Amino acid sequence: KAGWTQRADLAALATALGAQNIRWVGGAVRDTLLGHPVKDIDAATPLRPEQVMEACKTAGIRTVPTGIDHGTITALLDGGPVEVTTLRHDVSTDGRRATVAFAQDWREDAARRDFTINALYVDPQTLEIFDYFGGLEDLEARRVRFIGDPHQRIREDHLRILRYYRFQARFGADLDEAAEEACAELAPTMKGLSRERVAMELMAILALPDPAPTIARMRARGVLPVILPEAGTSQIAALQRLIETEARFEAEGRALVRLAALIPAVKGVAESVAARLRLSRKDRDCLACLAGARHADGDAPKALAYSHGGTCAAGRLLLIGADPRPLEDWEIPDLPLKGGEIVQRGLSGADVSRMLRKVEARWIEEDFPGRERVLGLLEEELSDRTTS
Numbered sequence: 007k008a009g010w011t012q013r014a015d016l017a018a019l020a021t022a023l024g025a026q027n028i029r030w031v032g033g034a035v036r037d038t039l040l041g042h043p044v045k046d047i048d049a050a051t052p053l054r055p056e057q058v059m060e061a062c063k064t065a066g067i068r069t070v071p072t073g074i075d076h077g078t079i080t081a082l083l084d085g086g087p088v089e090v091t092t093l094r095h096d097v098s099t100d101g102r103r104a105t106v107a108f109a110q111d112w113r114e115d116a117a118r119r120d121f122t123i124n125a126l127y128v129d130p131q132t133l134e135i136f137d138y139f140g141g142l143e144d145l146e147a148r149r150v151r152f153i154g155d156p157h158q159r160i161r162e163d164h165l166r167i168l169r170y171y172r173f174q175a176r177f178g179a180d181l182d183e184a185a186e187e188a189c190a191e192l193a194p195t196m197k198g199l200s201r202e203r204v205a206m207e208l209m210a211i212l213a214l215p216d217p218a219p220t221i222a223r224m225r226a227r228g229v230l231p232v233i234l235p236e237a238g239t240s241q242i243a244a245l246q247r248l249i250e251t252e253a254r255f256e257a258e259g260r261a262l263v264r265l266a267a268l269i270p271a272v273k274g275v276a277e278s279v280a281a282r283l284r285l286s287r288k289d290r291d292c293l294a295c296l297a298g299a300r301h302a303d304g305d306a307p308k309a310l311a312y313s314h315g316g317t318c319a320a321g322r323l324l325l326i327g328a329d330p331r332p333l334e335d336w337e338i339p340d341l342p343l344k345g346g347e348i349v350q351r352g353l354s355g356a357d358v359s360r361m362l363r364k365v366e367a368r369w370i371e372e373d374f375p376g377r378e379r380v381l382g383l384l385e386e387e388l389s390d391r392t393t394s
């Protein structure tokens with residue numbers, strides 16, 4: 007029995023819908039049974055979305071129709087949002103999106119989920135577990151097993167290939183040979199998926215404690231080449247080394263730094279990977295900076311942190327096998343000099359920012375000295391200007 011199942015706000019939600027009308031399902035149930043911390047709680051209900059909203063309103067629970075078309079209402083509880091989704095079954099799929107219909111049957115709802123360990127339901131009152139496809143046994147064995155035939159389930163939704171590897175990397179002990187073969191065979195179908203969804207799954211895999219063995223297997227099975235053809239054997243070895251370095255220095259493993267390890271240090275490659283994965287501008291810049299790590303080993307870490315941010319600078323250190331900790335304790339300073347002070351010294355227009363940049367460059371070069379030295383640097387630069 008996990009603490010969250012006893013939460014008063016969840017009990018109130020169950021009472022609002024009628025306890026027989028709601029069951030906790032998916033990741034929260036799975037992670038609780040594994041003794042892992044629970045992130046977010048999902049619920050399933052035979053009630054229609056409008057009925058869920060109405061029942062919550064009557065009970066004074068605020069809701070947001072976050073995905074009303076496919077049956078999801080988010081209940082805003084004190085302990086956090088809970089997604090309540092109407093029981094569904096797939097009507098048709100094209101591998102990218104499914105057309106679903108609302109259903110009344112819990113087992114039908116379970117059957118359209120991906121893996122047996124993700125299809126466990128819990129009664130909110132009795133805490134009885136409903137296990138329609140042997141999920142408990144698989145959980146015990148740390149087995150990530152598709153519900154039904156892996157080929158068919160992947161043809162319904164090609165993203166399940168990456169979900170398989172993600173859960174495999176997280177929980178899997180034994181490999182499911184049938185699933186691995188289906189993933190290998192159907193890997194090319196992932197080309198039709200939305201790049202955002204692919205990127206999210208890939209980054210989620212890379213954010214796990216040790217994704218290297220899984221990434222290596224994805225490559226061996228021809229899955230990685232479809233989404234990240236840039237990653238060859240030496241890049242996989244670089245990822246392994248990075249993860250060892252992270253462990254050695256007790257550094258936080260970051261998905262973006264690990265992605266950088268998987269990219270050959272060739273100009274322009276990071277940018278094209280970032281564009282393909284639709285990374286944000288900030289992540290793209292950071293990835294490009296990280297990817298440059300291996301041919302700019304001598305760069306001063308503090309200077310890097312100042313110009314590219316702490317995450318990026320620490321990542322570069324990790325990528326070359328160095329200790330990032332000194333950087334993590336360092337707060338990035340502001341140049342202790344204002345443009346106005348340069349104006350007071352008689353400069354104007356573009357000369358002001360030019361002077362600021364000059365002083366800043368020397369300030370960085372001298373390892374960020376205090377204001378007194380900065381004023382001294384300004385004097386030197388000003389007299390250089392008048393003498394030249």
Ligand code: ATP
Nearest residue numbers: 032033034045048118119120124125163165166169
């Ligand atoms: P996580 O801890 O990563 O959030 P999760 O199991 O909660 O794990 P979600 O992606 O949040 O995963 O999905 C919630 C549930 O919805 C899953 O447990 C699974 O039952 C179902 N589900 C999600 N995506 C799919 C999919 N592509 N195909 C089938 N079922 C899915």
Ligand code: MG
Nearest residue numbers: 032033034046
């Ligand atoms: Mg979840």
